[in-house]
Amino acid sequence: MLIETIIFYTAAVLAIGGAVMMIRQQNPVASVLYFIVSLVAQAILYVQLSALFIGALLIIIYAGAIMVLFLFVIMLLNLRGEKFEGAQSKIGGGAKFVLSIVFFVELIFIVKQIVFPPGMQNGQQQIADTFGSVEMVATHLFREYLFPFELTSILLLVAIIGAVVIAKREKSDTGGEI
């Protein structure tokens, strides 16, 4: 079981580190790449939690499609290396950092107090072998959650149309990038 622990902590460090680096970058392309690193680490964690299908989906959809979309937009708008002048916000960065820490602590408390009923600290249910496999998830999707599933397809359609409409160039628009 040691290997599981090692894998967990490695993936965790990668996830957190990727996230932190993502925030701190000036260059948006670098941010995207660090985020992909974090995502891959999270996928490892998913797998460790027997969420095989979802883990695969994470990489395919998120890292593969969404992040690529980000990259496309960044390169399209030629957004690299923009220098930002001083912040206009009156609340200092330090205060914000502290706020976030407080937030995190609160979440921990929630986890500790509310989520766990007393007596079930570290327990995990026994699971079937096929838990989290494509077959199992798909079965659920197409049986109990068929309606939401279909709705998401409509949602995607709407999103496509919306994106196209929003970003469409006016006939008379001459400036701007491609």
Place this chain on the structure above:
Amino acid sequence: MVPIVHYLILSALLFAIGTIGVIISRNLIIIFMAIELMLNAANLAIITFSRMHGNVDGHAFVFIVLTVAAAEAAVGLAIMIMIFRNKETINADKFNLLKR
């Protein structure tokens, strides 16, 4: 065997990092990505619970969330393109039309 609560703590941490990213960063793209990070953290939490209770419903849920995240990213980026076209900048501080 890693105590399952560690996953939840990790999820909370990722969520907090995402929050910091949203409020600290001035680059709109970074902000957007931080939001995605928060979504992912939530996903991790759901998967963890699903594992805890042995219930695959959580996975279906995450599936839906993933789809929504994709749609949202597409539309959001489209908006960002429009903003950039109009303002030539993605400095979040420059968008202060709500002022006064």
Place this chain on the structure above:
Amino acid sequence: MSQPLYLIPLFPLIGFLLNGLLLGKIPKKLVSFIACASVGLSLLFGVKFFFDLLSLPEGARAIETVLFAWIPSGQFNVDIGFLFDPLSAVMVLVVSGVSFIIHIYSIGYMHDDPGYGRYFTYLNLFVFSMLMLVLANNYLLMFVGWEGVGLCSYLLIGFWFEKKSASDAGKKAFIVNRIGDFGFLLGLFIIFWNVGSLHFATVFDKAPHIFMAGGGLITAATILLFLGATGKSAQIPLYVWLPDAMEGPTPVSALIHAATMVTAGVYMIARSNVLYMMAPATLAVVAIVGIATAMFAGTIALAQNDIKRVLAYSTVSQLGYMFTACGVAAFSAGIFHLMTHAFFKALLFLGAGSVIHGMAGQQDMRYMGGLKRRMPKTFWTFLIATLAITGIPGFSGFFSKDEILWKSFSSDYGSIIIWAIGLLTAGMTAFYMFRLIYLTFYGEERMDSHTKEHIHESPSVMTIPLMALAVLSVIGGWIGIPHVLGGGNQFEKFLEPVMAGAGYHVEEVEHALASGGHSAAVELILMAGSVVLVLIFIYLAFYLYNKNIAAAGKLRNSFGGIHKLLYGKYFIDELYGAVIIRPLINGSLFLWKVFDVIIIDGLLNGLATLIGDMSRGLRPVQTGNMRTYATIFLLGVIFIIGYVLLR
């Protein structure tokens, strides 16, 4: 029994409304007709009800009519009600009678005045108010009339309001009256608070049981009511408005400031005799103030040159006599003098008006003289009035004034000092009145030639009223001839039921006189003494102002200082101005500049500025900065989660 007593004040009210609403639209003849007819009708009804009253047995002489309940408010109930008993009968007859005569006179006097309609409107309103005052059956309604006559006084004094001195005089009258009214109201409050009603019969029945005789409450109430009387009836200290009131038209001076309004105070005290008899301290105050005012005003009259001023101070002085009478518990004597004074003083004023009219506006006696030949009717009527006021036997003034002097001497509430001062003042009255006669009607003609050419006797519409009043000035006193001279003193007897509360019964006096001819002799001696004194002073006036005019000038020079004091009316107006008015004005200025402008305005403006600053301070919250909003968002979420966690 219930009779339509309201008819008496109703007609002047209708006259007022008609003349007022149709102002300027109806011809002068109609205006005068409406005005005089309404007062005439009041007089007729007054006479009718008087005879009705006489037909009632002596003890039950009171007709009361309640028109409707005016203020039915819990424990405070006031009606519009009228009381017609001997006292109000006398007042109604005097008021309506003299008013009627003066209305007729005014037709001639105000003939060329552009404000003709306005004049008669106000005059009718005045008669209405005065009748309400004397007919009221409760204190509050009387106060309504009281205020009404004050208002009309203001309106009529300031009738020629374009002239600053006239409008100032009107204001002065009203304001000084107000001070008196303040006292009057306080007195009413005390009465109501203790008795629970303002209805005369109720108050006079209950008062002896509720108030302790001679106690603080009743003394306070009566003194406060008297304060109101000093304002309305021009006694010390609130007399200062009356001489200035001569700015108004002369018939107004005759009616309001001689015959009727100024007598309201005397009427009020006579009506409240029950209350005053319970407060001997107040009676003493009333008597002292009365006699002091009589003397004081008399001395001022000695040195005045304006014919109307002399008469004004004379009025104040005679009013002092009336209050003196009340103060020595001789209420009916006071009312008697009120009645005779109304006749001869009105006549004096109307005569003066006739003189002024004939002299084209001249009022200074130094520029008159020898009018006896030019204006005979005016002269003879004026002389009759003068004889009456100085108290020459046979004329009305003699009987009434002598009654007062005798009662001051003999009454339990009187004193010999009061009598002595009264006697001296009678002498002074004789002196200044005959000085007036000699300066105005006798001697050489001192006016300029232009005026001399235009001197004319007044038209009949003015001289007939003079003659009517002259007749009244003679016979008016004959209903009060005292027993000691063989008369039956019907006047006093007639008023006795009203004054019964005074504990002063005519029979007792008759008894005393019958049993001890002693006091009858004293009365006759005193009477003779006063007549002699009066004749001496008349001769003095004759000497100084007719025979040897230079001596008057020498006398004035040798007493220069005193003369200045008297001529300047003891500078009381100036004193009031410096001591009372100046500080009040300064106080008001201070309150305005400091308190109102700086503090209150500052407070309000400061409040507005504060809110403005606050909002300006809060505005930066709307930064429009997205990230700030997000941060605040987070803060809010933290708080909510924290709250939920901590529960």
